Amino acid sequence: MSLSRQLWLAIIGLTLFAFAGSFLVSIFTARSYLEQELYLKNTDNAASLALSLSQLPQKDPVTVELLVSAQFDTGHYQEIELLDPRKKVIVARQYTGTDFGAPDWFVQLIPLRAEPGIAQVQDGWRKLGTLKIVSHSRFAYRELWHGALRQIAWFLTAGLAAGLLGTLLLKLIIRPLNQVVGQAKAISERKFASLAEPSTPELRSVVRAMNDMVARLKQMFSEEAIRLDSLRRQVSHDAVTGLPSRDFFVNLLQETLGREDSPPWGTLLIIRLTDLAELNRHLGHADADQLLKTVASILTSCCAPHSEAIAARLKGADFALLIPNEENAAHLAAAVSDAFHQRLSTHGAKLDNLFHIGAVPYRRGDNPGALLAAADTTLATAEDKGSNTWHATELQDDRLARSEEAWRTLLSDALLGKRLKLALFPVLTANGNQMHQESAIRLQPEHDGLWLVAGDFMPMAIRHKLTSAIDLEVVQLALNTLQSSAEDVAVNLSAETIADWGFRNSLTLLLQKNTALCSRLWIEVSEYGVFRELEAFHDLARTLKALGCRIGIEHFGHRFNEISHLADLGLDYLKVDSSFIRNIEQHTGNQEFLKGLCKVSHSMGVTVIAEGVQSDAELSALPALGFDAATGPAVSRQNS
Secondary structure, eight states: OOHHHHHHHHHHHHHHHHHHHHHHHHHHHHHHHHHHHHHHHHHHHHHHHHHHHHTOSOOOHHHHHHHHHHHHTTSOEEEEEEEOTTSOEEEEEEOOOOOOSSOHHHHHHSOOOOOOEEEEEEETTEEEEEEEEEEOSHHHHHHHHHHHHHHHHHHHHHHHHHHHHHHHHHHHHHHHHHHHHHHHHHHHTTOOOOOOOOSSHHHHHHHHHHHHHHHHHHHHHHHHHHHHHHHHHHHHBOTTTOOBOHHHHHHHHHHHHHOTTSOSEEEEEEEEESOHHHHHHHHOHHHHHHHHHHHHHHHHHHHTTSTTOEEEEEETTEEEEEEETOOOHHHHHHHHHHHHHHHSGGGGGGGGGOEEEEEEEEETTOOHHHHHHHHHHHHHHHHHHOTTEEEEOOOOOOTTOOOHHHHHHHHHHHHHTTOEEEEEEEEEETTSOEEEEEEEEEEOSSTTOOOEEHHHHHHHHHHTTOHHHHHHHHHHHHHHHHHHOSSOEEEEEOHHHHTOHHHHHHHHHHHHTTHHHHTTEEEEEEHHHHHHTHHHHHHHHHHHHHHTOEEEEEEEOTTGGGGGGGTTSOOOEEEEOHHHHTTGGGOHHHHHHHHHHHHHHHHTTOEEEEOOOOSHHHHHHHHHHTOOEEOSHHHHHHHO
């Protein structure tokens, strides 16, 4: 039973007890007063009638009877009786009716017992008889009954008014308490939000304690995330430059080339500093390290305009730059070369022969080893050209080459023609049960044509601002799948979409029409999109959680140190980026990071899923690290 209901029952009980007490006191006080008034009336009337009878000149029985009858007929008497000295009845009149002016049960419950009026009737000096008068009590009962009804009516009216006012006051009083209850419920739902302190001292201390607990939880998550991110950087990043190491870069390159939602093309650049040992000798160790940090800064700044670009240090003098969704390798190589000349001009003559750059474009699906070999060959060509030179090759495969207008027409026609579908892949728990189906969008550019994967057309959809229409169609396809299947379905929303208020309103209306399916719909956004549009993601998550959907983040792990920003969202799951999963059975450093990630996530009540699991060895290593489920080629093979 809720606290407010208990308070109301207590208030109603006390009020009824107080009313019953006051009602009974009032009734019995009124009865005593009426009994006293009836006794006085009986006495006065008996004396008055006895005096009238005593003054009669002729006290014959007929005259006496007429006078007594005249008094009785006024209707206010229960009984008038005149007895002679020998107790013999001279005249007697008695009311024989049954009307008491009140219900019989009331009369029986509260009887009126007034003493009769007694007076002596004289005949000169001789006593004629004794007169007894009893006034009728029906008028007293009527007033007593009506008074009781008026008191009950007033109590009910006052109680109703007090109840309405009390309801408002009680809501105001317990509102802070309800907020505390809501905060506790939010914590159980993995939302760590603070409340404003109320004015009530008792509740203020409770809210303050809850806020302190939330702050400590957030701080704990933040500290653990920072520690784990520091461990990740130690394992996967170069100590001098802070750039990712070769192993991490190669894993990321493999994922970029193999993941179907990656851009369909891009460019790989290899930058080599000429004779690093000689630079160390001439500059000294400290200045040489500073030069390496400057190179890292230049490459990081070159990544800034590209959302998924990454720079890495492959080995001592070799650096790499991966720019997805950019096929003009010559343009990028020239831009990086210009940046080197501008930023390193302070090194004077030493810049005469400092670097060489090799750039090669790639297509999604290319072999990582072959691509790196091609980049090395291009770098060798640049070194043959002379000092501080670059060389780039051109992209030969133009199977997706279309003008921007052609892409706009193609995408618009496909949306109008409903030429989109979902490809579903299993997400399995450690014991082999299916958690949900992960969906990937496919688009058919022409009727009966080949189906394109997301990476082939989504970059152009982003450029032409068509992601909202595509994502809304994806959700509709997922709902259609849920209607015909018993399995849950997960869909991905793009970063551009979640910031679109029009899309979010349309999505809300669509889901409100299918509320029965919302609990089986998993909606996820990439880590990059979440932190790029953090406020929009917060609002979207709250809306979708209210509808019953499950909310998650995919490709997670690169910004794990910022997980405290997500503590109040009530996330349901995280999908860890496949670059952390690659060959995990061999990388003890990544194992420690992932163990910590799973531990922190589980303490927040969040399910952790591994993405892009390629081998059985990777799949076997995941349960020991704390993963709840996995997806990828190895999982699909196991499920087939």
